[in-house]
Amino acid sequence: MMDPMDAGMRYTPKSSDKDWEQAVQFLPATDSTKLEKKKGPGKVGAIIGVVIFACVMALMTGLLVWHFHFRKDIKVKKMYSGLMNITNQEFKDAYENPNSTEFQALAKQVASQLREIYSRTPQLSRYYVDSTVQAFSQNSVIAYYLSEFHVPVSQEAAVDNTMSSINEILTKSQRRLTDPQGALLFNSVETSAVDSRMFAKSSIQRFSARTRPNTAILIESPGFPNYPYPPNTLVQWQLRADPNNVIKLDFRTFNLEGDCKNDFVKVYDSLAAIESRIMAEKCGYYSPNDPLSFISSGNVMLVTLVTNEEGDYPGFRAHATQLVKGSRDVTCGGILTGNTGTLTSPNYPKYYPPLTKCEWTIQVPSNMNVKLLFSKFMMSKGDPKCQKDYVQVNEEKLCGELPTNTVRTSKTNQMTVIFYSDASYVDRGFNAIFTAFEPTNPCPDKFLCSNTRCVSHDLRCDGWNDCGDSSDEKKCNCDSTMISCRNGLCKPMFWKCDGIDDCGDRTDEMNCASCKAGEFVCGNGKCISDKQKCDRQNDCGDNSDEADCGRATPCTESNYLCKNGQCLTKQNPECDGVKDCEDGSDEDCGDCGTRPYKTSRIVGGQDATEGEWPWQVSLHIKSSIHVCGASLISDRWLVTAAHCVQDEGSVKLSQPGSWEVYLGLHTQKQLDKAEKRYLKQVIPHPNYSEYTFDNDIALMELDQPVIFKDTIRPICLPSASYNFPAGKEVWITGWGATREGGTGATVLQKAAVRIINSTVCDELMKGQITSRMTCAGILQGGVDACQGDSGGPLSSLGTGRMFLAGVVSWGDGCARRNKPGIYTTVPKFRAWIKEKTGV
Structure with missing residues (x-):
């Protein structure tokens, strides 16, 4: 029996013109005397030259004719997977x-029926195998079946189009196909081309399993968990x-190569790899949480x-279970009453099932209207008219991914x-909350956005798009602490001159270069003489005057120094x-800065x-x-803030014995799941000032190394x-606790x-910013602004790390709205870290 997955193309032509050029060789001369220099080529030589030229031209012409004409008719193997819904047969257990x-008898009938279908379709009959x-x-x-065709290259698109419309073709000719006595009756045929990446695998494994009530079936990739899955392999599990x-x-557990072009898992809503029934294609690394x-x-x-x-x-490792149709995970819809309530897609927040339709009717008191707020909305992307997956609110269809807190109302x-x-x-679907509101007062004691969302009056004209449509930031009168955009918007002053158009009309990026003629504009806004640029002195304070100076040696603070002493003028060359x-x-980076899990999209929350x-x-x-908080920089060393390790009365925080360290922690209530360590030594920076917070950095050495995972x-x-x-986006992370013992996340x-911009920040902070401090502000508003933690990392994405x-x-430091946080600038302390830790 043919196994269509066992092989790819049976003949692969040489498609490069270079292959033919290499085949043309000059024949060796048999008489060397004929090659002696003469006054002219001679009559015989001319004739021989013409003959050779003619032969070469004939050969090249033949090759070109083959390349541009006959090559089009080379046949490639095409596989199509499909299903046929047979209506005049009853299912028997033996069919499994x-x-x-x-099984074999019915399979023979199906194959015969398919042959008849293809034979009646001229575009398919001549290529069917x-x-x-x-x-x-x-x-x-x-x-569920596989059909094999051998198709000329020039006809691939035509055959694909015919196979995709096979059901419509059959609808017109079904009577002729079902008239013969004993023929199979069917009401639909569905087919699609098999993913070519499944062809020509050296190893093919197939398994079948049946689920039972209250029992989970274990499915694992070959070798898991002791060995990596094998290369060049196709594995399929048919589940019933x-x-x-x-x-x-x-x-x-799900840990595959990150590029789906190489390794991937596909989940189908069928027993065959029918692309029109695919639920998802996944690769990379997903968190167990x-x-x-x-x-x-x-x-x-x-x-x-x-x-x-x-x-x-x-x-990967997976569990397969069965659920009764009608159970909670797979049902939705109904009548919802009252002043408020929730509704979600089936299986939310996990992936909803295909081929599902639900309808809710929301009814609130007769004198009220309905407001529906989507805190999360992730429907599989379709066309702009939302003809695939969608949520319809009254007469409006919504699809794709919508912003957090999208609102719709009724009349x-x-x-x-x-x-x-x-x-x-x-996809993951949606979560929504409905509330009743009075039509004459949709936002009691709040500001009504143009999109009918309600926000606090305190958020009006504060520079943040709280409504989602910026209606809370229009027609504003900006005070002296805000940037007054020409388009009427107000923006926080610390966005000024950071290279990003926050106003939308570049007002915030105007008048930034106020230096005089003959002066150089530093990256921090400072002005210096042009003569000071590239003088091997850090005149700007941020090294910007010594960058891109076109020299390799000697190194300055602005140059990257290789281990062999070579200097680079390229900015940020390491680990790119x-x-x-x-x-x-510069590429000796190890595993630092890599995150194992594929980051899921998170809407409506800041939980990591x-x-x-x-x-x-x-x-x-x-x-x-x-x-x-602290940051792990090696298997033994941590970086934190010096102010975290200052003694407080009887609590000797400068002593290693005062601390417990938790690595790999996600939830503070689950300390048992983290790696616990103690400290060997604590090293605060010797120049730390508890009054100005200058040089606010410290090192901690673990009592024993930690194993990376x-x-x-x-x-x-x-x-x-x-x-x-x-202007660069960076991330702060932490549990939100303060040193004073406040409750954290x-x-x-x-x-x-x-x-x-450090100059703008220094103005905002009344001259308290030193060259060893970095300012950063939160991009998106929110009164629950405390997202950081003293001593924790300010993480910046380089080229993949x-x-x-x-x-x-x-x-x-918690990055409150309109208030920049101040961070110790780590590059300023790189030499000190190296001296103390060797890292």
């Missing part, structure tokens, strides 16, 4: 066993559940693993909400994937996912609570020349902030 006589049935399932009987049940697939989970529309599912020749990755006391998913590609140093030392910030450390006073990895240390420019928090840009130091 491909070795049973019943054979079909094989892979499986049968219930709903009368559904046959009892009738009137659906299959739920939960991935407990935010696992992948899928639900089928019926009682079958196919899981497919495809790998290429390169890379060692652990693979009556009733609202209809419809959820719909088609046969392919699912390009070998700039001759000895490659487990493993997202594996260098984040929680510092506890021994047998007490979390008081400071998914949730514990070091962050990269930037070189002394590393530049973090104004239980789950690790994160917030996006932006580097602030995270670097430690700063240490949370003072000011509003």
